[in-house]
Amino acid sequence: MAIFIKTSNCSVCNLKMNLFRFLDKEQLAYINKTRHEVKFHKGETIFKQGGPLTHIACLTSGNAKVYIESHLNKNTILKILKPSELVGGPGFYVDYRHHFSVSALTESTACFIDVHVFEEMIKINTSFAMEFIKYLNNITIKLYDKLISLTHKQMHGRISDTLLYLSKEIYNSNTFQTMLSRQDLADLSAMTKESAIRILKEFKDEGIIDFSTNIFNILKEDVLVKISKTG
Amino acid sequence: MAIFIKTSNCSVCNLKMNLFRFLDKEQLAYINKTRHEVKFHKGETIFKQGGPLTHIACLTSGNAKVYIESHLNKNTILKILKPSELVGGPGFYVDYRHHFSVSALTESTACFIDVHVFEEMIKINTSFAMEFIKYLNNITIKLYDKLISLTHKQMHGRISDTLLYLSKEIYNSNTFQTMLSRQDLADLSAMTKESAIRILKEFKDEGIIDFSTNIFNILKEDVLVKISKTG
DNA sequence: GTAAAAAAATGATATATATCAAGAATATTA
DNA sequence: TAATATTCTTGATATATATCATTTTTTTAC
Numbered sequence: 001m002a003i004f005i006k007t008s009n010c011s012v013c014n015l016k017m018n019l020f021r022f023l024d025k026e027q028l029a030y031i032n033k034t035r036h037e038v039k040f041h042k043g044e045t046i047f048k049q050g051g052p053l054t055h056i057a058c059l060t061s062g063n064a065k066v067y068i069e070s071h072l073n074k075n076t077i078l079k080i081l082k083p084s085e086l087v088g089g090p091g092f093y094v095d096y097r098h099h100f101s102v103s104a105l106t107e108s109t110a111c112f113i114d115v116h117v118f119e120e121m122i123k124i125n126t127s128f129a130m131e132f133i134k135y136l137n138n139i140t141i142k143l144y145d146k147l148i149s150l151t152h153k154q155m156h157g158r159i160s161d162t163l164l165y166l167s168k169e170i171y172n173s174n175t176f177q178t179m180l181s182r183q184d185l186a187d188l189s190a191m192t193k194e195s196a197i198r199i200l201k202e203f204k205d206e207g208i209i210d211f212s213t214n215i216f217n218i219l220k221e222d223v224l225v226k227i228s229k230t231g
Numbered sequence: 232m233a234i235f236i237k238t239s240n241c242s243v244c245n246l247k248m249n250l251f252r253f254l255d256k257e258q259l260a261y262i263n264k265t266r267h268e269v270k271f272h273k274g275e276t277i278f279k280q281g282g283p284l285t286h287i288a289c290l291t292s293g294n295a296k297v298y299i300e301s302h303l304n305k306n307t308i309l310k311i312l313k314p315s316e317l318v319g320g321p322g323f324y325v326d327y328r329h330h331f332s333v334s335a336l337t338e339s340t341a342c343f344i345d346v347h348v349f350e351e352m353i354k355i356n357t358s359f360a361m362e363f364i365k366y367l368n369n370i371t372i373k374l375y376d377k378l379i380s381l382t383h384k385q386m387h388g389r390i391s392d393t394l395l396y397l398s399k400e401i402y403n404s405n406t407f408q409t410m411l412s413r414q415d416l417a418d419l420s421a422m423t424k425e426s427a428i429r430i431l432k433e434f435k436d437e438g439i440i441d442f443s444t445n446i447f448n449i450l451k452e453d454v455l456v457k458i459s460k461t462g
Numbered sequence: 463g464t465a466a467a468a469a470a471a472t473g474a475t476a477t478a479t480a481t482c483a484a485g486a487a488t489a490t491t492a
Numbered sequence: 493t494a495a496t497a498t499t500c501t502t503g504a505t506a507t508a509t510a511t512c513a514t515t516t517t518t519t520t521a522c
Binding site: 072 | 303322323325353363364365368369374377382383461
């Protein structure tokens with residue numbers, strides 16, 4: 001079960017991209033007063049697709065996956081969240097529902113900000129609003145990349161993209177241990193887990209990567225990049 | 232060649248969703264003074280992916296396609312634009328480049344608004360900014376639907392989605408004449424034109440649709456909806 | 463209106479990918 | 493630590509989809 005805790009070690013989540021740097025002291029204090037932090041266990045749901053969007057969350061520790069569930073019993077993982085990353089969702093100002101689910105991959109904490117408070121900031125602080133639009137557009141650009149990767153490339157290219165994404169953008173290392181299951185890797189790459197496993201094995205046999213269960217090592221990054229480019 | 236013309240029959244494009252209804256008289260007059268209208272011939276490029284994003288456009292007549300070009304010589308059509316529809320792009324506030332191309336499907340006119348003027352409106356008018364965020368989020372929601380359609384469904388489901396999209400959202404009729412080529416229909420459905428042609432023929436043989444060249448008639452919408460749902 | 467070009471359609475075939483079933487490894491619980 | 497459940501792996505096979513070559517139809521240009 002998720003536990004509600006009040007902590008003070010997060011000055012509005014230390015947002016890396018810092019959306020909140022445009023708020024003045026008073027505005028920041030207001031957000032800090034109303035926000036609250038929640039602990040999640042591995043596997044627990046942070047946001048549920050279809051559920052009401054009442055808060056924006058900022059992951060303060062751990063990792064989480066953001067994924068869309070379709071009525072065909074398939075999931076597509078949009079992205080992996082890192083600490084200090086904000087997650088809201090396109091239901092904001094629209095239908096106030098979640099259009100994806102978010103669940104914890106590890107023990108995590110997330111800081112929740114009431115959506116009304118967030119809206120208030122947009123209303124009274126133009127710079128904040130502009131920065132928020134920039135933030136949204138950055139997400140859209142990445143979504144375009146994902147769309148093209150998943151629809152224009154075949155499996156080898158898609159698995160390469162997933163491996164490069166994890167090493168470059170999530171774990172910042174060619175060697176990493178992940179809590180993602182093979183099914184998760186498949187859900188990131190739009191294929192079945194069996195296909196994902198087979199291609200990972202191929203890459204291993206060719207000496208491009210190495211792995212045992214959940215520890216991965218990218219040996220020939222340039223080859224992965226090449227496969228990613230040729231699709 | 233694109234022709235620059237100044238007209239006065241478009242009070243800032245009569246935006247249907249009316250983003251501009253939140254501007255006051257003075258702000259509206261300012262936009263009207265700086266905007267200009269351009270005529271495009273069929274096939275001409277309105278925005279070019281990778282090119283500089285200097286203006287936001289509003290289609291005032293005709294139809295256009297919005298598509299992403301990948302380095303694999305494949306295109307994905309994101310959407311078809313109808314008159315009064317706004318098109319900017321996620322480069323706004325980010326890198327000021329176009330992340331998709333837009334080209335005219337028919338003789339069209341588009342009204343161009345300088346991106347600086349648009350930014351100024353966001354800066355000075357909070358309601359306008361909020362409405363713009365809402366507009367962006369609506370686009371993202373539709374993009375999620377597209378992503379799921381293209382990655383979770385197989386060809387019959389994707390062609391069904393494309394046909395339903397055209398009849399429901401673009402032409403508002405079960406019978407419609409389109410300027411989209413078979414390649415365009417394929418680019419909307421993430422498959423080769425040969426595959427698109429084959430599935431259209433199947434649907435025709437089964438009496439679900441009828442068509443000759445570019446005039447389509449959806450005979451059994453419920454069947455298309457069912458195929459769309461089962462994937 | 464005819465010739466040329468472009469787009470659409472078809473068939474044969476190759477390839478990519480999913481499905482199903484089973485066994486092996488790993489993690490979880492008592 | 494044994495027992496159980498879960499995840500991972502593999503192989504065999506079926507299906508979905510792309511590719512290539514060719515013909516037919518439609519559009520464009522003269």
